[in-house]
Amino acid sequence: MKFNRRSFIKGAATSSAIAAASAIFPGISFADWTKQEGASGMITWKKAPCRFCGTGCGVLIGVSGDRAVAVKGDPNCSVNKGLCCVKGYHSVQALYGKDRLTKAQVRRNGAMVEVPIKEALDIIAARMKETIARHGKDAVAMYGSGQWTIPDGYVASKLFKGCLGTNNLEANARLCMASAVTGFMTSFGLDEPMGCYEDIDHANVFVTWGNNMAEMHPVLFSRMLANRKRRNNVEIIDLATRTTRTSQAADKAILFRPQTDLAVANAICYEIIHNKWVNQDFLNNHVSFHKGKTNIGYGTEDHFAFTDTEEAISFADYQKFLEDYTPEKVEKISGVSARDIKYLASLYGDPTKKVTSFWCMGMNQHTRGTWIQNLVYNIHLLTGKISTPGNSPFSLTGQPSACGTVREVGTLTHALPHGVVTNDHDREMAAKIWEVPVSNIDPKPTYHTVEMFRALDRGDIKFMWIQVTNPMVTMPNLNRYRNGVLKDDRFIVVSEVYPTPTTDIADVILPAAMWVEQEGMFGNSERRTQHFARIVPPPGEAMSDTWQLIEVARRLGFEKQFPWSEDEHIGKIWEEYRRFHEGPKHNMAPYTVLLERPGVMWPFVDGKETRWRFNPKHDPACTNGKDFDFYGKKDNKAWIWARPYEPAAEAPDAEYNFWLNTGRVIEHFHTGSMTRRIPILHQAMPSSYVELNPEDAADLGVVNGEMVKIISRRGAVTMPASINGRGVPPRGMVFVPFFDDSYLINEVTLDAFCPISKQPDYKKCAVRLEKA
Amino acid sequence: MPIFSYLVIPTTGAIDQLYDELTAIPWCEVMVAENKEIIILVTDTPDAVTETELQKQLKELPSLQSMSMTFGHNDDNQPGKPRGDYEV
Numbered sequence: 089m090k091f092n093r094r095s096f097i098k099g100a101a102t103s104s105a106i107a108a109a110s111a112i113f114p115g116i117s118f119a120d121w122t123k124q125e126g127a128s129g130m131i132t133w134k135k136a137p138c139r140f141c142g143t144g145c146g147v148l149i150g151v152s153g154d155r156a157v158a159v160k161g162d163p164n165c166s167v168n169k170g171l172c173c174v175k176g177y178h179s180v181q182a183l184y185g186k187d188r189l190t191k192a193q194v195r196r197n198g199a200m201v202e203v204p205i206k207e208a209l210d211i212i213a214a215r216m217k218e219t220i221a222r223h224g225k226d227a228v229a230m231y232g233s234g235q236w237t238i239p240d241g242y243v244a245s246k247l248f249k250g251c252l253g254t255n256n257l258e259a260n261a262r263l264c265m266a267s268a269v270t271g272f273m274t275s276f277g278l279d280e281p282m283g284c285y286e287d288i289d290h291a292n293v294f295v296t297w298g299n300n301m302a303e304m305h306p307v308l309f310s311r312m313l314a315n316r317k318r319r320n321n322v323e324i325i326d327l328a329t330r331t332t333r334t335s336q337a338a339d340k341a342i343l344f345r346p347q348t349d350l351a352v353a354n355a356i357c358y359e360i361i362h363n364k365w366v367n368q369d370f371l372n373n374h375v376s377f378h379k380g381k382t383n384i385g386y387g388t389e390d391h392f393a394f395t396d397t398e399e400a401i402s403f404a405d406y407q408k409f410l411e412d413y414t415p416e417k418v419e420k421i422s423g424v425s426a427r428d429i430k431y432l433a434s435l436y437g438d439p440t441k442k443v444t445s446f447w448c449m450g451m452n453q454h455t456r457g458t459w460i461q462n463l464v465y466n467i468h469l470l471t472g473k474i475s476t477p478g479n480s481p482f483s484l485t486g487q488p489s490a491c492g493t494v495r496e497v498g499t500l501t502h503a504l505p506h507g508v509v510t511n512d513h514d515r516e517m518a519a520k521i522w523e524v525p526v527s528n529i530d531p532k533p534t535y536h537t538v539e540m541f542r543a544l545d546r547g548d549i550k551f552m553w554i555q556v557t558n559p560m561v562t563m564p565n566l567n568r569y570r571n572g573v574l575k576d577d578r579f580i581v582v583s584e585v586y587p588t589p590t591t592d593i594a595d596v597i598l599p600a601a602m603w604v605e606q607e608g609m610f611g612n613s614e615r616r617t618q619h620f621a622r623i624v625p626p627p628g629e630a631m632s633d634t635w636q637l638i639e640v641a642r643r644l645g646f647e648k649q650f651p652w653s654e655d656e657h658i659g660k661i662w663e664e665y666r667r668f669h670e671g672p673k674h675n676m677a678p679y680t681v682l683l684e685r686p687g688v689m690w691p692f693v694d695g696k697e698t699r700w701r702f703n704p705k706h707d708p709a710c711t712n713g714k715d716f717d718f719y720g721k722k723d724n725k726a727w728i729w730a731r732p733y734e735p736a737a738e739a740p741d742a743e744y745n746f747w748l749n750t751g752r753v754i755e756h757f758h759t760g761s762m763t764r765r766i767p768i769l770h771q772a773m774p775s776s777y778v779e780l781n782p783e784d785a786a787d788l789g790v791v792n793g794e795m796v797k798i799i800s801r802r803g804a805v806t807m808p809a810s811i812n813g814r815g816v817p818p819r820g821m822v823f824v825p826f827f828d829d830s831y832l833i834n835e836v837t838l839d840a841f842c843p844i845s846k847q848p849d850y851k852k853c854a855v856r857l858e859k860a
Numbered sequence: 861m862p863i864f865s866y867l868v869i870p871t872t873g874a875i876d877q878l879y880d881e882l883t884a885i886p887w888c889e890v891m892v893a894e895n896k897e898i899i900i901l902v903t904d905t906p907d908a909v910t911e912t913e914l915q916k917q918l919k920e921l922p923s924l925q926s927m928s929m930t931f932g933h934n935d936d937n938q939p940g941k942p943r944g945d946y947e948v
Binding site: 094098100101102104108109112113117 | 891
């Protein structure tokens, strides 16, 4: 952009004045953007949620002319109260990487050529029509994202489920939080946490279950640390499979063997009952006991199918089930000492302590992901430590709108914006709001994410449109799925902001507007919906994902369902979507309210947010007249499940003798396609590495920085060693961050998943190491 | 063609009046602190004569208690020619 010289000097003049004011008046803030609108040469500040994790920090974006030039934390946002992490503070630089995609591209004779975006949209619509005509509606698919805005996901659902009539709609949140959903649904009958971040300001004990919050949710972690410093009765327990920055900051760090968190959770429950720490009154009034199938498999084969069954059991049955999980028995399974298990149980069991459990990918990306969620809920339900300030089992998310777009809008094969496709009433509601015949909506789910890519490999799916995600880096057992998409008669559309390994395999690339280059909403981990305006224009012909979908829908003949003008479509879409959630259990805030605030929690009833669900002091949906109302289940109770420990899908053996664990680092968001374009973050963490235990490294004869080959039954990657770095795995485990597409660690991982949630386990497979 | 910035302190209770008066002057751009009674004023005048008149006008504002200069620039006092517009 052109930047006038005098404007630049005036910007310097303003900066000098702000610096002087800050020195003279510590804490002074110039965030009142409304009085600066239209002030040429000045910075205008506009609110938005950060887009680099699921925390939902409010940021103020400084705009000069048409360019975002600065970021600061929004002091009015209750999530972060003015603080950001390193990604948030540098977030706007991700808009301005030199290789932004600004024009549409189409593959012709093997090479990508630039075309006007309207031509690319014509090609997409024509190809969809042709594919449906030749192969049927279930030959086309859409794969979206927890980084989709809520309107993005909503129009995708309306187009694919309501208009085209296929349930071939999935989102990458299947890879990050599907187990959280099935955990909530099986234990409470409703999705998403009952508590909120305010729990951090009330809890005395925090237990992080396989959750490196110090790096993955640093703003929330700092809030925990601030509470520990301010109050003298707060402690943090880190329960993990490797030592991380979170372990180092915790008051106590406990390591367990991979997958054995199931046994540890059961042992805590055994100990709570054994010591009579059960909250009997809560249990009698609000809990029922259940068991499901066991030996449920791992989903590594095509067409794997599983349906759980529920059987009611008694408290005595549950007690008997737990006899296999005495602390002493579980010490042998998990490596956690009986003493530490008893200590954990004593914290949960102490009626004077408020306990919050946090977890994220460690429990979600787990072949028994649903079960481990159930088991942690069991602990909170036995002790009645739930739905009150500070007592909270809290599932965190990794993407800015995994909750808002995927869980609430329902952009998964089985789901609708309200309910599921298998339910007659839910289909009828969707058909009425969408103004389509109810027969359009297929009552049978098709493919979850892993199976969708298997279907693409097999040829059952011929066309896939991918938006805001990078599956050619993130799919487990990646070699199979990359080979699948490259087969001759597959047609792949990718909407993206930068070139990635996924745009490399595309037949059409659509340049997408990113974050605040479009209007939209995200939904964070605490049920908070956050609106952001179009603050700066997108580059070139880049277009929002919402508008891309609307343009294609109209070309397919669905003008009636997508009638909105470009100026007002987001507000109209939001008000249509809200109709799905009317009522005290899930009411969403009106568009006009979202415009004004840094975020609004649902259920939003009579102008008030609901901070603690199922608690009549806070939740207007409670109607049973008791001190809690778990209204998600038909028996109005929360369910305790007897779920056993079962081993991982693949464990180290004589040939492949190490566990492979994968994850993230603080500097980069997911596959790094945006944060690696931010110079300071890229320089801070330029490439990936494999963390080794120092003794394993010595046995292998490698020192820091030397190359190590990681080999599994599916693939191999050679990368530099990190020894005694930021994280340290125990002996027999290696850890690899997946942000760096120079080292595709998912060529090594296994595509096993939780049979209930269908979420893959990226934390456990077997590998061997060679010095390269 | 001078450009200056100032920290401006209003007389007690007159920040809104001062804001209105400053924004009504053609050569002035203002930014108000949200948690202190402070205004940042940036002035950009075309020549020395206008600058002198502006200074006089500012001093006569009843709602303005004091001004502290934080930045000053004058093209007429700079060595060489300005480079003009450039890409950032």
